[in-house]
Amino acid sequence: MDYASTTPVDPRVIKAMLPYFSEKIGNTMSPHVWGLEAREALENAREVVASFIKASPVEVIFTGSATESNNLAVKGIAFSNRARGRHIVTSKIEHLSVLDPVKWLERNGFEVTYIPVNEDGLVDPSDVEGAIRKDTILVSIMHTNNEIGTIEPIEEIGEICRRHGVYFHVDAAQSVGKLPIDVDKMNVDLLTMSSHKIYGPKGVGALYIREGVRIEPLLHGGGHEYGLRSSTVNVPGIVGFAKACEIARDSMDEELGRLRKLCKRLIEGVAEIEGAHLTGHPERRLPTIASFWLEFIDGERLMFELNERGIAASTGSACSSGKIEPSHVLLAIGLNERQARSGLRLSIGRWTKPSEIECVINVLAEIRRKYARC
Ligand SMILES: Cc1ncc(COP(=O)(O)O)c(C=O)c1O
Known part of the structure; x- marks a missing residue:
C-alpha cells in the first residue's frame, strides 16, 4: 500500500539492466568500443524516455533522482535568468524537493509567491496569473500531488505562463506512467521524472528541458549530459529507467x-x-x-x-x-x-x-x- 513511495523493480527491467553491470561496462565518455557501446545504450534510452513524454531526445537529460531534477530546474532557471528577474511562483503543496530549493533561493536574493489551493488541493490558474509580475521568471506547479493525488490544471497554467513569457516547470514524479504526458500539449518548459516510481531502479531521474531554454548546471565537471550534469553516467540505471518507460507505455x-x-x-x-x-x-x-x-x-x-x-x-x-x-x-x-x-x-x-x-x-x-x- 505504499507504491507512491517507491516501487519494486520490474523483473523485465532487471533483465535489461544486468548486462550493463558486468559485460557492457563502458564509460560513455571513453573513445574505445566499450565507451561507444555505453554511449549507444545511453542515447537509445534517451530516445525512449523522450518519446514517452512526446519530447525530442536532445530535450531530456538524466539525473540521479526527481529531487535532483527539481533542484536543477528551479535553481538552474533562477541562476540563468536572474538578470531578467528574481521572482518565482509555486504552490503551497509542492514536494519538499521544490519547496526547499525555492526557500533557499529566497535566502539568496529571490522572492517567491506561494499559491494556495482549495479544499480539494486544486490550484486555481487565475491565482497563478494574478501572482505573475514583470520580474517573474519561473512558475513551478506539480502535475499530481504525492500525498492526496489531486491532478492540477497544468495545461491552463502552462498557457498562462506562455502568454506572459514565464518559464513553466512541472514536477511529474508521481504522474509519469499513470497519466499520459505530452510536453507540448501541457505547455511546459521543464518537467521532472523519476524512475523508481514506475518500477525502474532507484537513483535515476530525468529532466525535460525545452529546446532553447537555458539553465545553469548544479554539477560542474566533465560536461556530461550536454554540460548540464557532470558525473560518469549511470548506464545500467538509465537503461532500466528506459525499459520501465517502455513497459509503462505498452501496458x-x-x-x-x-x-x-x-x-x-x-x-x-x-x-x-x-x-x-x-x-x-x-x-x-x-x-x-x-x-x-x-x-x-x-x-x-x-x-x-x-x-x-x-x-x-x-x-x-x-x-x-x-x-x-x-x-x-x-x-x-x-x-x-x-x-x-x-x-x-x-x-x-x-x-x-x-x-x-x-x-x-x-x-x-x-x-x-x-x-x-x-
Ligand atoms: C511529487 C514528487 N516529487 C519529487 C519526489 C522525489 O523523488 P526522488 O525520490 O526520485 O528524489 C517525489 C518522491 O516521493 C515526489 O512524490
Whole structure:
C-alpha cells in the first residue's frame, strides 16, 4: 500500500539492466568500443524516455533522482535568468524537493509567491496569473500531488505562463506512467521524472528541458549530459529507467483500468469507516492513490498499528528528527494541525491484488474499533 513511495523493480527491467553491470561496462565518455557501446545504450534510452513524454531526445537529460531534477530546474532557471528577474511562483503543496530549493533561493536574493489551493488541493490558474509580475521568471506547479493525488490544471497554467513569457516547470514524479504526458500539449518548459516510481531502479531521474531554454548546471565537471550534469553516467540505471518507460507505455491503458477499479473499491471501503475522510479531489485524482485523514488515530500510532499487521502505508506528515510534523499539504487544504497529523496515504500498483484491498479495509475497520474504545 505504499507504491507512491517507491516501487519494486520490474523483473523485465532487471533483465535489461544486468548486462550493463558486468559485460557492457563502458564509460560513455571513453573513445574505445566499450565507451561507444555505453554511449549507444545511453542515447537509445534517451530516445525512449523522450518519446514517452512526446519530447525530442536532445530535450531530456538524466539525473540521479526527481529531487535532483527539481533542484536543477528551479535553481538552474533562477541562476540563468536572474538578470531578467528574481521572482518565482509555486504552490503551497509542492514536494519538499521544490519547496526547499525555492526557500533557499529566497535566502539568496529571490522572492517567491506561494499559491494556495482549495479544499480539494486544486490550484486555481487565475491565482497563478494574478501572482505573475514583470520580474517573474519561473512558475513551478506539480502535475499530481504525492500525498492526496489531486491532478492540477497544468495545461491552463502552462498557457498562462506562455502568454506572459514565464518559464513553466512541472514536477511529474508521481504522474509519469499513470497519466499520459505530452510536453507540448501541457505547455511546459521543464518537467521532472523519476524512475523508481514506475518500477525502474532507484537513483535515476530525468529532466525535460525545452529546446532553447537555458539553465545553469548544479554539477560542474566533465560536461556530461550536454554540460548540464557532470558525473560518469549511470548506464545500467538509465537503461532500466528506459525499459520501465517502455513497459509503462505498452501496458498503461490496461494496467490503469485495473488499478482504477481497485482504487475505487479502496476509497469506498475506507470511506465507509466512521471517522475516515477522503482527502484530495474526489474525481480529478491519480487512479493509484487513496488518501484520508482519520478522526480516531494520529499518523504515528496508525503507522505502528499497520506495521504490526504487515501493511506498509504512508502518513501525510513528514517525520523530521523523530518528531511527526503536520503535513504541509493537509494544512494547505484547510485541515487543522491535529487533523494534518492524522493523514493516511494508501497507494497501489502493478502487483496489488483485490484481496489486499479487502485486507487493508478490514484492518482499518479493526483499528477504528480498537481506538473507538480507547
Ligand atoms: C511529487 C514528487 N516529487 C519529487 C519526489 C522525489 O523523488 P526522488 O525520490 O526520485 O528524489 C517525489 C518522491 O516521493 C515526489 O512524490
